[in-house]
Amino acid sequence: MVETTLHNPDAISTAEEARAIRLTRARRRSRNNIFRHIFLIICSLIMIYPLLWMVSASLKPDNEIFGTLWLWPSEFQWNNYVEGWDALVVSFSRFYMNSIIITVLSVIGNVISCSFAAYAFARLEFNGRNIWFSLMMMTLMLPYHIVLIPQYLLFLQLGWIDTYLPLVVPKFLATDAFFIFLMVQFFRQLPRELDEAAMMDGCSPFKIYWAIIMPLSIPAMATAAIFSFIWTWQDFLGPLIYLNDVKDYTVPLALRMFLSQDSVSLYGEMFAMSVLSIVPIFLFFVIFQRLIVQGIAMSGLK
Amino acid sequence: MRKFLAKNAPGYLFLSPWLLGFFFLAIGPIVTSFYLSFTKYDIATPPRFIGIEHYEYMFVWDARFWQSLKVTFAYVFMSVPGTLIFALAVAMLLDRQIRAIGTYRALFYLPSILGGSIAVAILWRQLFSNAGVINSIVELVGFEGPYWLSDPDYSLYTLVILAVWQFGSPMLIFLAGLRAIPQELYEAAEIDAAGPFRKFFAITLPMLAPVVFFNLVLQMIEAFKTFNSAFIISDGRGNPLDSLLFFTLYLYNEAFSFFRMGYASALAWVLLAIIGFFTAIAFATSKYWVHYENERG
Incomplete structure (x- = not known):
């Protein structure tokens, strides 16, 4: 044509x-x-x-x-905000604390564990690398629902229900394959000569990871951290299944309680708390807009 | 032996967190889930093997299963094309050296990033309530607004509209794709006096086919997995009259409201099969409509 x-x-x-x-x-x-x-x-x-x-x-x-x-x-x-903060049985101070703990740990876990895996896939030679890599790519397509029930049963066995462990520990085990994929793409662009020169100087693989790859990969790490933050902050299904005690609730679970209150008079308070709940996401979006846009164009992250 | 270790140890060491996760949180659960789908299991008593009874019941007797399929398919087939059409249309409007493109892009993308949140789901419930914003607009035009949330004929549209509102992320991917189309093609087409429609169908769409394909697969998988907004808008149960009984919602309730873990596992496998089937169709047909630049089409 x-x-x-x-x-x-x-x-x-x-x-x-x-x-x-x-x-x-x-x-x-x-x-x-x-x-x-x-x-x-x-x-x-x-x-x-x-x-x-x-x-x-x-x-x-x-x-x-x-x-x-x-x-x-x-x-x-403005009172809607003041009253909304304490409108439920437990104060929103507590809900924010819970959300912050889970989110911060998840972000740290994701960045560490996914960059480890990505470094192995992109930079290290070992037997079976290609097989593991294609298995990792297959988990990208896997809907969460297929592992949901067995994971729940596993955590139940371990006595982890009503703790934050089921929400946080998987993040330290690189279960978000999207981030591994994103980081592998980024690591592959870095010149291999750097690793080779460092190896000549007797650097260990960990030293290369820590002193060469990581400092050069700050944009990729930041993108993973930002999306990790946004997803964990808004996660609903996980907390819904694993947290039953109101004192452990995250902000999204708390917001849902406004709907079951049946009291018409709490609309203002409900919207006030809804607005507050998306302020962190909004700020992240405004500050890191460029990284977010690039991240999506690169990998189709949502 | 030592050589073998020296070569492999660092790689497997770095891979170990992922390997642990892969075995205990992915492969292990997948196998378990497959086994559970052939058992009756309520957590309190050990699983009892019942063969394919769950699948048989599901397809032959379970009206709610068929209802949940109907709802989910209707949702996917309305929301995915809607989202993609909006995404492409807006991306084409933005794909010029236009002023303030960054601001527009940000404004159009913002709903995508907030759309999955519970806050927005709660907001949506109120927008579509009887005296809500949407009905105020409908009345301005001179009609009487329907009961969006309590009328089973309308309830699904609230979620379709919510999905289309989030066209921002496929739009960003389209924008990147449009940038990659060489401008010379359009200039050549203008020399041949091609009109805008001709240019769209003869240049833009074929050149963009890989990106359309990518977006289509991605959006379809996302749409089949919709949960948060459906949960909030339908009171967690698929109300009204099961008209919002999304497949994921049915699965969630079977597992965590009624503790029918075996049946819910069987449902999960059906969901996997459906997503796999549509992804496979997209891939299988892609060679007829997706041509990558580096091959001869």
Whole structure:
């Protein structure tokens, strides 16, 4: 297809024609751009409206939340945040503490264990490497639900139910194959001569990992850490299954309790706490936007 | 022997955390799950082998199983094409040297990153409630809004819309793909006086086919696994009238509300088979519609 369109006997006039077309395109583009911007701005507003609505609902008196599209509260109910924080049987201080502990440990676990595995796959020679690698790639496709029940039974046997261990220990065992894949891709781009030179100088594989590979891979580590943070912070199924005591609840489990409260009057508080729960994610997104965008384009992470 | 150790020890040492995880949290559980699916197991008493009884019951007698399949398939077949079409359309709008592209990209992507959270699921419930935002808009246009959350004919659309709202991540992948298309192709097409439709179908779409394929597989797997939002919006049980009984939700309830671990394991294998089947179809048909640049198509 390409060749037939390019196959033009008069090459010089084609080049001139191309230049002319480029000029008209540039002119047309600036005119089109205004419409394009208007259209895009409208689209962005529609996309963002639900989130703005949530923020506005968290600041409105309860009787203004429903039945209107208007976002500006007649008076700001900052109290929703104060009261929402202590609206449930256990304070949100506790829920945030729990979420932070689980998330921080998970991020550390993922970065350490996945970078270990990725280093082995990308840089070390050993028997059976290719087989292990393809097995690892196969677990990428595996839905979590297939291992969910046996994992639960295993942790039940170990007496780990109602502790954070089932949520954290797997992260130290590199169960998120996505991150291994991401890091392998990154490690492979680093020049091999570095390892070889270090090896000549008598560096151990661990020294090479720690002093050469890791410092050069900060963007990949950061991407893995960011996604690990976002996923763990929002994880719902894991805590839902393994945590039964309200005192151990994470923030998402706590938010769900607002729905079973049956009291209509807690809407403002519910939205206030919902907004707070996504603030950390939002901040991460704003600060690390470039790494997130690259991470997705590179590997299709969600 | 020493040579063998010297060669292999570092590799296996670094791989050891993953190997532990792979055996105890992946392969071990997969084998166990397969075995459990042929047993009756309620945790309190040891598993009892019953052969293929679960699978037989599932396919022949279990109306809720068929209902959960129906709901999940309807959801996948509406939300995946919807998401991909929006993602591609917006990506094409953004794929120019346009000002503030970073801001647009961020705004369109934001819902993707927040969409799986419980906060957004709770928000969605309220947007679609009887006096919620969506019905306010429907009334502005002059219609009477349906009971989105309590009418089984409408409830699934709330989740489809939630999925389409998160078109940001396939959009980013499309953007990267569009960047890779050589501009000369479009210039050549303009010399041949090709219109925008012709250019889209003759250049953009074929050149983008690998990316479309990638997004399609990824989104399909994600859609089959949908859980969080379905759980919150359907009160954890698939309400109203099982119209939101997603496959994952049915599985969760069988396992952790009724402790029918054997039956739930059988369900998990059906889910794996379905996802595997569609992934395989995508791969098998890909040679007819996906052409990679480095091969002759």
